[in-house]
Amino acid sequence: ELKVEQNPLFLSMQEGKNYTIYCNYSTTSDRLYWYRQDPGKSLESLFVLLSNGAVKQEGRLMASLDTKARLSTLHITAAVHDLSATYFCAVNYQLIWGAGTKLIIKP
Amino acid sequence: NAGVTQTPKFQVLKTGQSMTLQCAQDMNHEYMSWYRQDPGMGLRLIHYSVGAGITDQGEVPNGYNVSRSTTEDFPLRLLSAAPSQTSVYFCASRHDEGSGANVLTFGAGSRLTVL
Numbered sequence: 001e002l003k004v005e006q007n008p009l010f011l012s013m014q015e016g017k018n019y020t021i022y023c024n025y026s027t028t029s030d031r032l033y034w035y036r037q038d039p040g041k042s043l044e045s046l047f048v049l050l051s052n053g054a055v056k057q058e059g060r061l062m063a064s065l066d067t068k069a070r071l072s073t074l075h076i077t078a079a080v081h082d083l084s085a086t087y088f089c090a091v092n093y094q095l096i097w098g099a100g101t102k103l104i105i106k107p
Numbered sequence: 108n109a110g111v112t113q114t115p116k117f118q119v120l121k122t123g124q125s126m127t128l129q130c131a132q133d134m135n136h137e138y139m140s141w142y143r144q145d146p147g148m149g150l151r152l153i154h155y156s157v158g159a160g161i162t163d164q165g166e167v168p169n170g171y172n173v174s175r176s177t178t179e180d181f182p183l184r185l186l187s188a189a190p191s192q193t194s195v196y197f198c199a200s201r202h203d204e205g206s207g208a209n210v211l212t213f214g215a216g217s218r219l220t221v222l
Contacts, residue, residue, distance in 0.1 A: 009147070033210070042197065042213045043150075050208065088149060094165075095211065097149035 002027050004091050006098035014106055016078055021101045023072040023089035032072045033090040034063050037100070043088065046074075079105045109133050113198050113214035120188040120221045128183040128217050130198030137203035139181040140211070143167065143194040150197065156181055157203055188221045195219075 003026040013019055023032065034046040047056040049065035049072060056063050060083065062075045072089055086100045114129045132139065140155035152165030156175040170192060172184040181200075185192060195218050199211040 004149075031209075042215050043199075043211075044213075045210045048208045048210055090150075093209065094152065094155075095150075097151070099147055099149045 002029070002092055002096045004089060004096050004098040006087075006089055006101050008101060009099060010102045010104075012104045012106065013079055015080055018078065019076050021074040021076075021087055021103070023074070023091075023098055025070050025072075025091045025096075028067070028070070029091045031092065032065050033095065034072070034074055035088045035090065037086045037088065039085075046087075076103075081105050081107050111198055111200055111212050111214035113196075113217050115217060116215065117218050118220070120185070120219065122188060122190060122221060124188050126185050126188065128185075128196055128198070128219070130181045130183065130214060131179050132181075132198075132200040132212070133179065134200065134202075134212065135178060136200035136212075137178070138209075139175065139198065139200045140165070141171070141173065141181070141183045142197045142199065143192075144197060144216075145194050153183065153196075185219075188219075190221045193219060193221045 005024045007022050032049045035043045036046050037043045047063040052067040054065045060077045065072045084105045086102045088100045090097045111132045137158050141153040142150040144150050151167045153171050154173040156162045159175050159178050162173050195216050197216050198214040201209050201211045
């Protein structure tokens with residue numbers, strides 16, 4: 001059974017700092033997704049990673065995938081308050097989801 | 108282009124009542140799905156469909172029923188509501204491109220409370 005674990009589940013940080021969210025999964029997968037959810041809102045796609053070593057960047061967010069380690073990271077550079085949200089990773093064609101990382105960025 | 112439209116946004120039911128959550132998409136997506144989101148548990152797949160007339164169960168199908176008579180619509184029926192079905196429900200759709208990116212587009216969500 002494919003399991004997806006995110007850590008940390010909760011992160012409070014100051015603006016301007018860097019941090020990384022981790023997504024581990026238990027069996028092989030050919031794809032990994034990152035989504036963002038603002039409080040009370042729907043989910044929005046951030047990145048799709050389709051191969052080992054894939055790296056995608058958008059603004060202050062950068063996602064990478066290591067299929068051999070079954071690990072993806074979402075790195076936040078010089079965090080700003082607007083990035084406060086819950087971030088989910090999902091794995092595989094049928095999308096098995098992690099529990100989400102609630103990120104709070106304090107001004 | 109409306110994307111994925113869910114109705115209602117909020118609903119309160121009594122135990123034992125039945126209801127249907129509506130989902131419609133205008134992107135000609137083959138794949139449609141229903142998820143429930145509970146605190147601390149991420150999203151769990153209830154049912155999905157890869158095309159009109161084809162549906163299948165996801166991770167947590169018990170107590171729910173679906174049908175797909177058209178490409179656009181994928182309603183979710185609660186047969187006899189239970190408090191354990193209190194949750195936020197999301198409908199999502201995507202193209203079914205095999206090796207493609209297959210990014211899901213989500214509806215706005217339906218918050219259901221069962222008393």
